[in-house]
Structures are given as structure tokens and as C-alpha cells.
Amino acid sequence: MSQNTAPLLFELGTEELPPGALKSLQTALVEKIRDGLDRAELTHGALTGYAAPRRLAVQVSEVIIEQADRSFERRGPALASAFDDAGNPTRAAEGFARSCGVSVNALERLETDEGAWLVHRGIEPGQPTASLLPGIIEQALNHLPIPKRMRWGSETLEFVRPVHWVVLLLGDQVVPASFFGVTADRNSQGHRFHHPDPIAITSASTYVEQLHRGHVMVDFAARRASIREQVMAEGERLGGQAMIEDGLLDEVTALVEWPVALSGSFAKDFLRVPAEALISSMQEHQRYFPVKDQQGALLPHFITVANIDSQAPEQVIAGNERVIRPRLADAAFFWDQDRHQALGDRLSSLEQVVFQKSLGSVADKSQRVAQLAEGLADTFGVSATDAKRAGQLSRADLVTEMVGEFPDLQGIMGRYYALESGENPAVAAALDEGYQPRFSGDAIAPSALGQLLAVAERIDTLTGIFAIGKAPTGAKDPFALRRAALGLLRTLIEAERDMDLTAQFTAAASSQPAAVEASKQVSALVDFCLERLRALYHEQGFAAELFEAVRTVIDPNAFSPLDFDRRLRACQAFAQLPAAASLASANKRIRNLLRKAESDAAAAVTQTTVNPAQFEQTAESDLFEAVTHRQATLQSHIDQAQYAQALALLAELKEPVDQFFDQVMVMAEDPAIQKNRLALLHLLQQQFLAIADVSALTESG
Template identity: 65%
Template sequence: MSQAAETLLFELGMEELPPGALASLSDALTNNLVAGLEKAGIPHGKATGLGAPRRLAVRIADVAVQQPDRPFEKRGPAINVAFDESGAPTQAAEGFARSCGVDVAALAQLETAEGAWLVHRGVETGQSTAELLPGIIEQALTGLPVPKRMRWGSQSAEFVRPVHWVVLLLGDAVVPATFFGVDSSRQSRGHRFHHPDPVEIARADDYEARLRAAYVAVEMTERRDMIIEGVRAEGERLGGHAVMETALIDEVNALVEWPVVLSGSFDADFLRVPPEALVSSMQEHQRYFPVRDADGKLLPRFITVANIESRDPQRVIAGNERVIRPRLADAAFFWDQDRARPLAERQDGLRAVVFQKSLGSVQDKAQRVAQLASRFATQMGTTPALGERAAALSKADLLTEMVGEFPDLQGVMGRYYAHEDGEAEAVADALEEIYRPRQAGDAIAATPLGQLMAVVDRADTLIGIFAIGKAPTGAKDPFALRRAAVGLLRTLIEGEHAINLHALFSEAGAAQPPGLNAAEQVPALTAFCLERLRAIYLEAGFAAELFEAVRSVLDVNDFEPLDFDRRIHACKDFSQLPAAGSLAGANKRIRNILRRAEALPEAVVDANRLNDTAERELYEAIEARQGDVQRHIEGGEYSQALAQLAELKAPVDRFFDEVMVMSDDPARQANRLALLQRLQGLFLAIADVSALPESV
């Protein structure tokens, strides 16, 4: 007969939670409760985390109402100690029996390799789940990731917000418990305005339906979908499409219990302000969703999600329109004020802005970046003059009113102001592109000058922070150097720039303040970038063997990311060829043979000593392809080179089937070893294919 089970519901009601905390607290509470049940050995079904601004809740299906009975075995004294010579129990045996609550006669014996022992065996009756739940939940609450706790009233309990009610049901029964000074019950609460009266929860399974009737959509995914669909439909009704960023959707979802989508408008004159500033104002300050037309142009409309179904929606809309006007007016004022003074005039002010105490001011950094840009401009498809000008202006928008109000617009506003100042279009665009990619999945800079700036700015930051001893350790990366390294590497690879990392960081290190010995950090920084490169390829689905095949043939202190990328893609292409597995195995065999050889000759093959047909065919096949392979390698066409080498499968297989490399004739043995060295050398000029799996 199956054990009885009921649905468990726990709800903690409180003042409105910080928006950024709801999702993490809900996940943690769900996971902690599940872990507590499992630790107690209580079977259960699916756990569902629920939550809204004023509540955290968990519903778990099919929770056993009692722990299963568990057999136990308690070992006592050794038999030779438990009984005397006549077989009568000693005090040791009797004491053990008393501690177990049985007679000595009820004890069993256990035979082990170490000897025989008295044991007490039995079955421990499981406790009721209701008795265990208060402790399990207390532990779950203690383990929540609450960054800042608070006290309220006269009690000493601390939590993220004051707690007002607790619901704890197992099926239809209230489980008695007290948390944060509040006793559990079956009374929840609905929407603060639409349903301020208590909400009676008869059974745990009724929870979501009862709260929905009280104007609370407690299932977070459902509420999020309601917001997305409502905002999308309203955007279409307005003749455009709503701009819905994931972060804003999640924040709004954590702010409302009953989402009601409304829209409003603002004066079209504000559209003269760069749209990014208007969007930032709407999203960050008001949590509004902007609306764009079919061409992507901003419309003088916005969408908001209210937490109430007003009897007079127009009053709510009018209130939002009154609130947004001064925000947009501020943005327009900043735009007008900032344009009154060219970016170039702000450069000197950057001397008063500290970049890092040991690395000087932001102006010092801009000058170092200008020097580095001049050095690599030609290699990256632009001119030193443009590089120096873009670097000189690259940080100037830090001192504008707009960026002061909206820091996320750094670079964006620099581009707008540079265009207004009449700067070269490439320079203006580079002021924004220097920060690309801004995050994972973002595109790299689109122009050569922007790519140059993105690379040299990050190179200066990386070598400078390494030089002052602040390289990332473990999970700590306060200067976001891992992200900077990934951005630099992606730009060099996707922009197809053949830049040597050692040369780049050496030049950047030479420009750092004296006394830092930045040059000593170049090898460590290059190795750090190589590890970031590994992460990039693994995330992109490349097997670890492919990465190792390339890394093992390159000097880790002297390589080009673009060249590395071409090699690893060539290895991936090669691994898909029918000949790949066989040639990988052959290269392993060659490596082992050459490693065991007492002395390796020069890789010069004497054709006159090739007496066996198989070794002669291999030699001729190599000779026929070597020229083309070398030309492909010199041109960075590694896939084509490996495709040529894949044609050697048949003669290589026949060679190992028919030829004894380690011949008794020393001259013949040396000649065959030279042939294998020559074959191996062709592959190693690209990658160590012996690192690839033999079965592909």
C-alpha cells in the first residue's frame, strides 16, 4: 500500500520586497525546502516556487505525511566481553541491553572480519512530516541569500522585510509553526487595494486559484507572460512595437501582483533628443516601455504596467504623463547644455578624474591609448591620426551632464556630441564602438577604427591592472578583466586582425607609469587571455581536444588569436573527414615511435634507401603534396592544408601495415624515422592531430 501524501504549501507574507531580490529568494527558498525534505528522508513530488512583491511561497506536490520507517542496527560490546566463561551476560552486555530498552536475550550477534559483536536491530518509526516541517522551514529561511536584513517592532528577528502573515498547509490541515514572531494559519492576503481582506486557503492545492480571485497572479512565469503579451499588444495598438528588454520585464514582474497595461504620450518635441537618452530615462527612471515605429524610430508614446485596475484609467495615464515630462525635460536640458561646449574642450578636465590610483588619471589613460592606437592603426586598417584623435576624445563624454545622469550612455553620447562638433564620422562612431562588445552576445565594433579602439583600450586596462597586482583570483574580478579579455580576443578574431598578443601587451606595458614593471606581467597576461580563449571555444561547442591540438604546437607567449582561430576551425573541419580518425591514430603512433627512438636523425630522407613499395609510395605522396601544403600554411589556409594531408591516409595505412620502422639495418631504420619525422612535421605545422580522438 502506498504511503499517504499531501500537497505542502508555505507562504511568507511581508512588506514589498526589493525588485531585484524576488527571483533569487524564491529560487533559494524552493531549493532549500526541497533539500530539507530530502535530508529528512521525506518523499515528495514536484516543487514549484511562487512569489509576488509581498510574498514568497512554495508548493510541493505529493509530500509524504510521515517519514518512512527505517531499519537500524546498533553495535554493542564484543562477544568475548559481553559474556563470561560460563556464558552468562556481563555488566557490559546488560548495560548495552538497557540502553536499547530490551533484554539481553533480544540482542543478536554480528559476525565480522574483526570478530563477533552484540547488536540491537530494530525498525525506527518515522516521525510525522507536520512535526518536522517547522524545523525544516526554519533552516530553509536561515539559508536564504538576504544581503541586508532588518528588524521591526520589538522583536529580535531579522529578515529582508517585516513579516505579516504565514500560511503553512499540508493538504487541508494547518501545520502549527511560528516564524519571525508570526503564527502559521490558512489566511493569506490578496491585492493590497483590490482585495485587502484575508484570503482563506482551504487546501494547499487551491492556493493559486484563490489568490487569482483576490487579484494576485502568484505564479511568476504566468505573471511575466501576462506582462509581455499585454505590452506587446499595446505596442501594436499604438501602431508600433514596444521595446521590451529582459531586465526591465523582470523588474516590472517583481513590482506588480496584478499587471494592468496602459499607455501614454509625451510632447513630440522631445524627439529631438537622442533616442538613447529618452529610452534610458523611460526605462531606468520610470520603468516604462518605449515604443518604436516600423523603421525603428522612437514614437512619442510609452507603455507602463500598473499594479491596479483603476476605475478611471485616464487619471492613471495622466499621472504617468505628468511624471515623465520633467524627466524628459531634464534629458533635453542636458542635451542642449552639453552641446554648448565641444568634447575637445573637456579633455583637460579628465586630469582630475582618477582612473586608478597607481595608473593615473583618465587623461593619462587616454594618452596611453592614443600612443598604442598610433602604433597599431595601420595593422588594423585605419590611420594613426584617426586613432590618436579617437583616443584623445574617447573619455571626454564622462564630463558631460548627460553621462553624469545616465552613466550607461557613456560612448553613445560621445558619438552624438562628436558628430555635433564636426568630428570625422569614423572618429565619432569609434567613441561608442570602443565599448563593444558591452556584454556577452553583443556584436563587436563595426568599423576598423572602432575595433582598433576596442582593442587598445582593453589592452591598456589589462596590462595596467595586472601590473599593479590586481589580476583576477578565483571568482573575484572587480575590474571585469575576464570580460575585457574576451572583448579584445573577439574583436581581433571576428575583425580578422593579425595582431600578436605579446607584441600588443608589450607595447601597452611600455606606456604604463614607471616603476610598475609591466613588462614582467606580459607572459602572465598572455596566458590569462589563452584561458579566456579556451572558454570562448568551449562555449561555442568546440571539443577540448581541438583546443589542445592547437595550443600544444604554439608558443603561448607568442601567438595571434586570429591565427589560433583559423587553426582550430581547420582542426574541426579535419575531424569531420573520413580519414581523420585513422590519421589521428597514425600520428599517435608516430609520436610514440619517435619518442622511443634512441637518437633521431635529421628529417632528411634518402630516396635511394626506400626499397619497400609502401615506404616509397608514402614518400612520393608526401613529395607530391608538400608544396601545396606549405603554400596553404603560409597563407593561413589551414583547412585546405589539412584537406591535402588527409589524402595521405591510404599510403600511411599501408606503410604501417607493411613496413617495420625499427629495422635491424641502422641506415634503413634512420631513413624510415626521417620519413616519419617529415610526415609528422607537416601536421605539427598546423596542429597536433594526435590529440584528436581516433574515432570521429
């Protein structure tokens, strides 16, 4: 390390921070401090963020201890206004000189092609880094992503949690500063129980090691890895495999400073309850890791992560077993109680549950979904009876005790209760699958009936919410309609269901309450879905030009997401062909020629048919023959949605198209010849436009 640099450490000690926000606060603090150092032109090394339940910290491997001197140039008044006719300085020149702290004679002149001015040039000495750090860190803290700040004690300052200590070291020296009314020093805090005394940080570079001796694993990633390793080992010791969900792992990591994995057990009798209910109890309520056997069946064990290395771990385990027992007992009670009533008998109870005040009850929504599903049965190749029944039961489990206690089990419990009630197993499975995809990256429903229910449910939701004027605006999407639209589109595309979505939005609109005038929103719904498609393809790496090439030609009055997808992927394949760039440019030229002709008053009547007898050049005949020769085969490919094959066929036209433009003057002096050639180009253009606007592919190609 250079003598002109030193490591930097900033630690903010607080009461327990919100576990869900810990990672984002760590990342943001690093970014904001890096930005501040860069703005101050303080050369620095790598920044590392640390986060534990009671602290946020940033360590910089090295930072220059003093700013470099900086040259500056300050422009003053123009020479024309800086001196009078006798060459004496004016008040403007004198005032500028005074503001610079120099005499007029000390000012220099700047002459450019734009004019001449007085300027003051000089060297600004660099400031000590220690004097700049308090401002940099304060700015960083003020701009952290904290949605709701709090006050404490008599302080008027606000932060996410009360602040109790601050460490700010440059090398081994404390930097004078104060944040949130707390003066910075070198004293950090160790583990609340294992090391309750302050820890005097010797140097910014010894922070992690000293905190570790104080029973604090301050590195979030290292602590997370340790928890995963311990939990996996504990699961293997129990003869099974721990179920480690990433979100739960992050949350547990944010709750402990010194993780110690311990396992407990519960009565095997609880295993008669659906595993999902037991898992939800353990994960959501207690933050335990369930354990499954090699076949995937739940074992009567759980793994908890303590924040203490107890000398009596059996007591910690016993305490956790006492806590989980009533939770599991509740789940078992709900399971037993709910099964006393058949799922279908609960439909009347849905009438008392409001879906949305302008759209009626959940019972009303279920009937609308059932009607949509029945109408789509043939499209998905399922029984209309099963489709209607799945729609009717799609929300019946909402009024069960189990879902009332564990809302995340919607659909899952519907499947179990439907089977218990003797419903068709395909219908029961669809009640669960209809929620898929539940989150980003989740798979679509695996069965045809599940896909149908997922589609019908989302169509009704989108139609109804748009009808009442609650479409997403900006970042606000309280009804999660963007996610619903994405799930709808993904299901239709990935399941390869060719369905006219415009027609289905129209059908869904006709069953909404009359007062909401849903039919007026069909066009907006199609546009909304197209924009979600744009975002989906952008995430998948498709060029924007590919999307526009297809969107330009599709009929919004008959919008099929699957057909759109096939066209888009065909365009992507076409863009890779050697002929693509040339044909894209030719189509762009054709488009411009036709537009110019249409705007010409003398050519107001455009010829629509080609007359071969009017050809004057061989290139005209060759192009016409090439186009017409492929026309029947091309149309067959298009009718069968074989767009890649169709574009590959059109790619064969490169040579006759190139020869046509090389040898033929389209805008001939003879109006009849000109219109005939334009008609030929129009015929060629229409063949491409039957698939996509190839002229838009110039950039992407």
C-alpha cells in the same frame, strides 16, 4: 490523488522584496524545499514556485503524508573484541547493545570476506510529514542566496525583509510551525488596496485561485506574460510599438501584484534630444516602456504599469506625466548645455579624472589608447589619423553633464557630441561602437574603426590592471577584466583581424607608467586570454581535446586569436573525417616512440634527416614518398592559414601510415635503421604539429 498523499503549500509574507532578487529567491526556495523533501525520503509530485512583491511561496502537487518505514543496520564491534575466550560478552558488546536499546542476545552477526561484526538490525517507523516540514522549510530559508540579511523589531532572527505572515498547509490542515517569530496559519494577504482583509486559504490546492480573487497574480511567469501583453496592446493603441526590454520587464513584474498598463504623453519638443537619453530617463529612472513608430523613431508617449486597477486612471496617468516631465527637462538641459563646448575641447578636463591612481588620469589612458590605435591602423585598414583621433576622444564624453547623469550613455553621447562638433562621422561612430560588445550576446562593433577602438581600449585596460596586480582572482573581478578579454577576443575573431596579441600587450606595456613594470605581465595576459578562449569555446560546445590540441602547438610569444580559431575549427572538421581516429592514434604512438627514443641514453643524438637509401621495407618508401610529395602543397596551405585544407591533405596519409605500422618494426636492432625510421616518424609528426597536436584528438574523435 491517493489517500496517503496531500498537496502542500508554504507561503512567506513579507514587506516588499528586492525586485532584482525576486526570481532567484523563488527558484532557490523551490530547489531547497525539493532537496529537503528528497533527503527526508518524502515522495512528492511537482513543485511550483510563486513570487510577488510581498510573498514567496512553494506549492507541491502532492506529498506523502507519512514517511515509509525504513530498515536500518548499525554495525558494532568486531566479534573478536565482542566476546572473551569463554564466550562471554565484553564491555564493548554490552555498551553497543545498550546504545541500541537491546540486549546482547538480540544482536545479530555480520560476516564478510573482510571480517565479522555484531550488528543491530531493525525497522525505523516513518514519521508524519507534518512533523518534518518545519525543519525542512527552515533549512531551505536559511540557505537562500541572500547577500545581506536584516533584522526588525526586537527579533534577533534575520531575513531579506521583515516577515509578517506565514501559511503552511498540508491538504486543508494547518501544519504547526513558526518561522521568524511568526506562527503559521492559513491566513494570507490579498492586494494592499483591492483586498486588504486576510484571505483564509481553504486548501493547498486552491492557493492561486484564491489569491487571484484577492487581486494578486502570484505566478511570476503569468504576471510577466500579462504585463507584456498589456504593454504591447497599449503600444499598438498609440499607433506604435512598445519597446520591451527583458530586464525592465522582469523588474516591473517584481514590483506589482495586479498589473494594469496605462499610457501617458510628454511634449513633442523633447524629441529634439537624442532618443537614447529620453529612453534612459524612462527606463532607468521611471521604469516606463517607451514607444516607437514603425520606422523606429521615438514617439512622445510612454507606458507605465500600475499596481492598482484605479477607478480614475486619468489621475494615475497625470501623476506619471508630472513625474517624467522634469526628468526629460533635465535631459534636454544637459543636451543644450553640453553642446556649448566641442567634444575635443573637453580633453583637458579628463586630466582631472582619475582612471586608477597608479595608472594616471583618464586623459593619460586616452593618450595610450590613441597611440595603440594609431599603430594598429594598417591592421584594420583605417586611416592612422582617424584611429588616433578616435583614441583621443574615446572617453571625452565622460565629463559631459549628460553622461554624468546617465552613465549608461557612455559612448552613445560621445557619438552625438562628436557629430555636433564636426568630427569625422566614422570617428563619431567609433566612439559608440568601441564599447561593443557591451554585454553577453551583444554584437561586436560593425565598422573597422569601431573594432580598432574596441581592441585598443581593452588591450590598454587589461595591460594596466594586470600591471598593478589587480588581475581577477576566483569570483572577484572588480574591473570586469574577464568581460574585457572576451570582448577583445571576440572582436578579433569575428571581425577576422589577424593580429599578434602578444606583441600588442608588449607595446601597451611600454606606454604604461614606468613604476608599474607592466612588461612582466605580458605572459600572464596571454595565459589569461587563452583561458577566456577556453571558456568561450566550451560555451560554444567544442570538446576540450580540440582546444588542447591547438594550445599545445601555438607559440605564446606570437599569439593570434584568429589563427587559434582557424586551427580549432580545422581540427573540428578533421575529427569528423573517417581517417581522423586512426591518424590521431598513430600520432599518439609516434609521440610515445619519439619520447622513448629521446630518453634512451643510447639514442641521445637523434637523427633529423631521412636517408631513403637505408629503407628496408616498401612501406617505409611509400610513407616517405607520400609525406614529401604533399610537403610543398601542405606548406602553402599552412602559410595561407588554410588549416582545414592542410589537415584534409594529411588525412590522405592514413593508408601509408597504417601500412608502415603494420609492416615495419620501428625500434630495429640496427641503430642506424632505427634512427632513420624515427627520423621519418619525426618528419610526419612535424607536419601535423605545424597545425595542431592531432594525438590529442583521440578522445574527441
